[in-house]
Amino acid sequence: MADKRTCNVVILGLAFLLIFTAFTTCGNVEQTVVKSLQNDTLSGSGFHSLGIIYGIFSFCNLLAPAVVSVIGPKFTMFLSGLLYSGYIAMFITPSTWAFYLTSVLIGIGAAMLWTAQGHFLVENSEASTINRNTAVFWALLQCSMLFGNLYVYLDWNGRTEIPDGSRKNIFLSLLVASVLGTLSFLLLRKNRPEEEMLSEEEGQSLLSAQMMYQHRASSAVQDAKAEFKTILQLVKGRTILLLSPCMAYSGLELAFYSGVYGTCIGATTQFRAAAKGLIGISGIVVGVGEIVGGGLFGLLFKNNCFRRTSVVFLGMVVHFIAFYLIFLNIPVDAPVVFHTTTQNKPYLTPSVSVALLCSFLLGLGDSCFNTQLYSVLGHVYAEHSTPAFAIFKFIQSVFAAVAFFYSGYLLLMWQLLLMVILGFTGTLCFFIVERMQNAATDIQEY
Incomplete structure (x- = not known):
């Protein structure tokens, strides 16, 4: 069980490493890329996009615990990863409406992702391992600032303008990293038996299953109100x-x-x-x-x-x-x-x-x-x-x-x-x- 929990923490860290290699690099170069596309296929401001992301993220934090309680941290992180990937993909074939729509969506996804991450990390830790697991996750996450930015330097060094081919190659590479990180969430395993498994008789009754789901949803809402x-x-x-x-x-x-x-x-x-x-x-x-x-x-x-x-x-x-x-x-x-x-x-x-x-x-x-x-x-x-x-x-x-x-x-x-x-x-x-x-x-x- 301890090995399974440690494995889950490492997979979680690697998934965040891949996703935030894409997103952190994107945020670092976004305004420069948007400036190069002005009066072409995309108008707007990278700063405004990032402002929308953080604004939506801040308010969705209040609703995220209820969502995680209903669908679970694993699939919450998977769905959030898809929203991150959609934002990265927008820069391959940019358009103004998609730029701001995906900014809103990734703000929602960020709130769900980080709430689910905290829940999952605690679930896979004990009092004796929480500091170690947090340190492992933090170290892997911070490495996300290295690899994507290194690619940007190698590709953009010596350029005064950013050609379309270079932009598409960079964001296609970032998209691949984000998708791989999102798929990594599916490798996470449950570390304990289901405490809410249906009994043999309940399992034969669809009505009982529906009542249990409604109870879980109601409990999640009550927990959200209490928080x-x-x-x-x-x-x-x-x-x-x-x-x-x-x-x-x-x-x-x-x-x-x-x-x-x-x-x-x-x-x-x-x-x-x-x-x-x-x-x-x-x-x-x-x-x-x-x-x-x-x-x-x-x-x-x-x-x-x-x-x-x-x-x-x-x-x-x-x-x-x-x-x-x-x-x-x-x-x-x-x-x-x-x-x-x-x-x-x-x-x-x-x-x-x-x-x-x-x-x-x-x-x-x-x-x-x-x-x-x-x-x-x-x-x-x-x-x-x-x-x-x-x-x-x-x-x-x-x-x-x-x-x-x-x-x-x-x-x-x-x-x-x-x-x-x-x-x-x-x-x-x-x-x-x-x-x-x-x-x-x-x-x-x-």
């Missing part, structure tokens, strides 16, 4: 209110490193023929920063209460250094949607090494904030972890959606300033929460 009430109670609490600025900041910087920064690099004329290829390398280096930070702060220095504030402070400093270097190294109008490249010059001569250093710092800082937010929520809300994490993903996704919508119109310096203000506020509030928790612990010990 929603818990969410409302937690939102009113002081801890969640204080952590909200930090959660919101994680959404803004998620949008920036996953879609905006790569677009800025690709639009910088001073990088010449290397600009488009650097989008892929930037995505790889962000992934390396995420893996290094997740491994360092997620696995080391455990059970140290002071660690959380130290790591969050480090994340803030790392991000602020990255923002300052980006401000000096990238033209201020690079993310604007109205042109494919910018002729403006930044304060310094654009440097490839500085641009990639900033990519690493963005990934490292992001891992600092996310690992510690997960840690403090798991510590404070040990008995209500699912609603607490649902609130976190909701706030993060809403602000990521907002960031994607304004990113195509707001100059780079104002985007960076917003993140600096919210990042400082979020870090300060995180410190207050830690101080409150430490004081409460001291009182209990006394």
